[in-house]
Amino acid sequence: MCAASSPIPDNIQEEYYQIAKPILESFPKYRPPVDLFEFKESVARLQPYCRKGVRLSNEQVEEVHRLCDDGNIFVSRADHPIYSKHIIKQLDLVLVDKNLKQGEIADVLMQALALRVNEFAEQPVMPVFQQLYADTMVFTEFLHQDRHRIKLFMRRLNREHSLAAHSVNSLAVGLWLFYESRSDYRRRDLDKVALSLLLHDIGMSKVPAFILQKSTPLKVEEKDKLTPHPLVGAKIAQKLGLGFDELQQAALEHHERLDGSGYPRKLKGEEISRLGRLVAVADSFSAMITRRGYATAMEPVDAARTLANDKKRYxxxxxxxxxxxxLTDAFRMSAAATSRPMVLENVPACGDEEEDIPPTGATEQ
Known part of the structure; x- marks a missing residue:
């Protein structure tokens, strides 16, 4: 990690941040993808060092690394979109970069998880799942350090409809409900619920695209292709050896309803697991707030009101x-909280408090 040899003025840190050594080392060696700025201690000002994409000489590469070691290489926060696209390929870097604001970390995590869901939907095989698993563990580690950070994600719900956006939205909503409704959970529980929420709708990846893109009501034969997707999702998980109860409940029960009007098994009341009921609320809410071909997006408070009033089903x-x-604007966070750089001291390895979900996908007994 870069350690500054002299104090950096606060006004500089508002618009720029020091680049962490692990992130600098992850850049292409000779062509950094962002503008780099050098802090000149003699005048206490930043000056451009090199422009993005411009090739550095061997001497410049060595100098950049030396300046980073001294804490004197900076990146403009205006380049955060480029910076974040780079970081999502090595997501664990967000846990070692103390210079990123918490809101910036939340943006990176949501982008990364959406990318992993898309990759897994296209190719549901173990190597792809392992990358999704690793990035989900980075996400849960970020939350494990401070559960109130879930508000960052609730304030960033995506209003565009896609499987990836829906999955990440459901993850945020579902984990907020998990935190609010439980106090006796272990780290392993958090990891399992997070993976289950993220993959609860993966069966939709097998539904023909023309059905998902329709702007008119589905015909009976088209509905017949849609309604099995919970069973399909559960089978995808089982095929990979992901047989833990939470994922099976989330995949199979997110469309079940208390009055038995849901699908695919027409479960009623206590036949539906507690997690299945939670995921049903998260899934429905996330669908209702997005713009779809056959429905306009509802405002979050209106969608939540609709679900709360539907006591027979939810x-x-x-x-x-x-x-x-x-209704009470509970997801508002102070400017200080959203802009404060993350400080992690003695960060434990992901899932170190309990045995976590085997990334090899072995089914738990």
Whole structure:
């Protein structure tokens, strides 16, 4: 990690941040993808060092690394979109970069998880799952350090409809409900619920695209292709050896309803697991707030109100929590909280408190 040899003025740190050594080392050696700035201690000002994409000489490469060691190489926060696209390929770097603001980390995590869901939907095989698993563990580590950070993600829900956006939205909403409704959980529980929320709708990846893109009501034969997707998702998980209960419940039960009107198994009341009821609220809410071909996007408070009023189909323990939160603006965070750089001291390895989900996909007994 870069350690500054002299104090950096606060006004500089508002618009620029020191680049962490592991992130600098992950850049292409001779062509950094962002503009680099050098802090001149003699005048206490930043000066351009090199422009993005311009080839550095061997001497310049060595100098950049020396300046970084001294804490004197900076990146403009205006380049954050480029910076974040680079980081998502090595997501664990966000846990070692103390110069990123928490909101910036949340942006990177959401982009990375959406990318992994897309990759897994296209190719649901173990090597692809392992990358999704690794990045999900980075996400849960970020939350494990401070559970209130879930508000960062609730303030960033994506209003465009896609499987990846829906999955990440459901992850954020579902974990907020998980935190609000439970106090006796272990780190392993958090990891499993996060993976289950992220993959609960993976069966939709096998539904023909023309059905998903329709702007008119589905015909009976088209609905017949849509309704099995919970079973398909559960089979995808089982095929990879991901047989833990939470993922099976989330995949199979997110369309079940308390009054038995849901699918695919027409479960009623207590036949639906607690997690299945939670995911049903997260899934429905996430769908309702996005723009789809056959429906306009609802405002979050209106979507939450609709679910809370539908007591026959949705568990009020979760729907009422969500509605009250939006009604009272519970997801507002102070400017200081969203702009404060993350400080992690003695960060434990992901899932170190309990045995975590085997990345090899072995089914737990």
């Amino acid at each position: 568990d009020e323990r979760f729907s009422a929590l969500l509605f009250h939160a939006f």
